Amino acid sequence: WSCRCPSALALCRAPALAAPAMDASASSGGGGGGDGAEAASKRRRVEEGGGAEEDPASSDSNDVDDEYFDSYDDLSIHSLMLGDAPRVDAYLAAIRAQRDLIQGRVVLDVGAGSGILSMLAARHGGASHVYAVEAAPGMARIARDLVARNGLADVVHVVEGRVEEITLPEKVDVIVSEWMGFYLVHESMLESVLSARDRWLKPGGLMMPSSARIWAAPVEAEELRRHVEGLASVHGLDLAPIGAAELARRCREPQVELVEAGRLLASPTLAVDLGDLATRAVGATREFVADLSFVALRSGRAAGIALWFDVGFGSRVELATSPGAPATHWKQTVVYLGVFAPVEPGEVLSAKLTFRQSTENPRQYDITVET
Numbered sequence: 436w437s438c439r440c441p442s443a444l445a446l447c448r449a450p451a452l453a454a455p456a457m458d459a460s461a462s463s464g465g466g467g468g469g470d471g472a473e474a475a476s477k478r479r480r481v482e483e484g485g486g487a488e489e490d491p492a493s494s495d496s497n498d499v500d501d502e503y504f505d506s507y508d509d510l511s512i513h514s515l516m517l518g519d520a521p522r523v524d525a526y527l528a529a530i531r532a533q534r535d536l537i538q539g540r541v542v543l544d545v546g547a548g549s550g551i552l553s554m555l556a557a558r559h560g561g562a563s564h565v566y567a568v569e570a571a572p573g574m575a576r577i578a579r580d581l582v583a584r585n586g587l588a589d590v591v592h593v594v595e596g597r598v599e600e601i602t603l604p605e606k607v608d609v610i611v612s613e614w615m616g617f618y619l620v621h622e623s624m625l626e627s628v629l630s631a632r633d634r635w636l637k638p639g640g641l642m643m644p645s646s647a648r649i650w651a652a653p654v655e656a657e658e659l660r661r662h663v664e665g666l667a668s669v670h671g672l673d674l675a676p677i678g679a680a681e682l683a684r685r686c687r688e689p690q691v692e693l694v695e696a697g698r699l700l701a702s703p704t705l706a707v708d709l710g711d712l713a714t715r716a717v718g719a720t721r722e723f724v725a726d727l728s729f730v731a732l733r734s735g736r737a738a739g740i741a742l743w744f745d746v747g748f749g750s751r752v753e754l755a756t757s758p759g760a761p762a763t764h765w766k767q768t769v770v771y772l773g774v775f776a777p778v779e780p781g782e783v784l785s786a787k788l789t790f791r792q793s794t795e796n797p798r799q800y801d802i803t804v805e806t
Contacts, residue, residue: 513548513549513574513577515764516548516613516764517549517551518764519763519764520761521754521760521761521762521763522613522754522763522764523551525748525752525753525754526552526555526611526613526643526754527555527559528748528752529643529644529748529750529752530555530556530559530560530611530643531559531560532748532750532751532752533560533641533643533748533749533750534559534560534561536608536609536641537556537560537561537562537608537609537641538560538561538562539561539562539563540562540563540607540608540609541562541563541564541565541566541605541606541607541608541609542556542557542560542562542564542565542566542607542608542609542610542611543565543566543568543603543607543609543610543611543631543635543636544556544565544566544567544568544610544611544612545568545598545610545611545612545614545624545627545628545631546568546569546570546598546612546613546614546624546627547567547568547569547574547575547578547593548569548571548574548578548613549574549577549578549581550567550569550577550578550579550581550582550591550593552611552612552613553565553567553578553582553591553593553611554581554582554585554587554591556609556611557587557590557591558585558587562590562609563590564590564592565590565591565592566592566594566603566607567582567591567592567593567594568594568596568597568598568601568631569593569594569595570595570596570597570598572595575593575594575595578593579593597627598627598628598630598631599627599630599631603635606635606636606637607635607636607637607640608636608637608640608641609636609640609641609642609643610628610631610632610635610636610640610641610642610643611643612624612628612631612643614627614628615647615744615746615765616765617691617765617766617768618649618689618742618743618744618768618790618800618802619647619648619649619707619744620649620720620723620790620800621798621799621800622798623720623792623797623798623799623800625647625709625712625720626717626718626720628642628712629712629715629716629717629720630717632712632713633717636713640713641749642712642713643748644712644746644747644748644754645711645712645713645747645748645749646708646709646710646711646712646746646747646749647709647712647744647745647746647747648705648706648707648708648709648744648745648746649705649706649707649723649742649743649744649790650703650704650705650706650742650743650744650745650757651703651704651706651725651727651740651741651742651786651788652699652700652701652702652703652704652729652740652741652758653699653700653701653729653731653737653739653740653741653778653784653786654694654698654699654700654737654738654739654740654741654769655698655700655735655736655737655738655775656698656738656739656769656771656775657736659681659682659685659738660736660738660775662678662681663678663679663681663682664678665678666678682771682773683773685771685773686771686772686773689742689768689769689770689771689802690768690769690771691765691766691767691768692766692767692769693762693766693767694741694743694758694766694767694769695758695759696758696759698741698758699732699741699758700729700731700732700733700735700737700778700784701729701730701731701732701784702729702730702732703757704727704728704729706723706725706727706742706788707723707725707790720792721791721792722789722790722791722792723789723790724787724788724789724790725787725788725789726785726786726787726788727740727785727786727787727788728783728784728785729783729784729785729786730781730782730783730784731778731779731780731781731782731783731784732780733780734777734778734779734780735777735778736775736776736777736778737772737774737775737776737777737778737784738769738771738772738774738775738776739769739770739771739772740769740770740772740786740788740804741758741767741768741769742767742768742769742770743755743756743757743758743765743767743768744756744765745757770802770804772804772806784806785806786804786805786806787803787804787805787806788802788803788804789801789802789803789805790802791803
């Protein structure tokens, strides 16, 4: 365990950002390549940012936001998320479980997209009024049509704009939002939700979800290892540089992929606990550092650290994206180490994991694994 690898995540449909060549002291970042490349191009959440005075840095940030919001005008993204049954079902279960806190009350849906959560809050939660805030103009129009189609126009009001910039006529009792990105914090939408909470949520109001955690575990990648090592001898030819290049490519971008539970080499460890989202401070999601320690359960070759998340709704309802749980469009994220390190049962594996919001693109995080 001696490798750290650089990476960066492409935003929207742009090519992956350039990164320095892999060496033993580089840092890793971003997330979203591999068989998750399609999902990475689709999973771009509407997070309402902006409002700063114009300067070069804020102009660049606004350009990133504009591109980001534009990507969410693609209906295929919302079709992907609506087809994610564990995602939709968890929110529905949470709304039904907390109906006594929603019925007859006012709800704010941050990043409403198609309006699905707003409509669920109205129909199954009994909300008296729902403000569905959506920054992508095309989706805001579609959401209005869907709300009207379902006979909820008297309850659900679609507000087009960024949540930091819009004004509501009243405080709300509940904030609901599906703000999670790959490895939980990618896309940085939580900051917008926390900002909306401080502006619009009544004291003691309900946050949905109300808690969130990131989990980590070392994983093997035997199929990849066999492929890379097999290229050293192909019909008497040495093609090892291609294998090395493929491994370096995996390191440059943490891979969004479905990780089978059988690939885990140790029990999962809690890496980041965001705690109570009703009290989490705005700006307190810019950096997380976790010193992790794993005990190997079996022999194998450690190829990377897998990351995933769960969120809770304060009502025994949880949305989990762990290996072995019903698959979601988030899948899991693997930070490859660039090596296949042998481990034995009982061996202690230590790693320092750092998530740091990118200064160049605050919707991304640089992820560093030090072993």
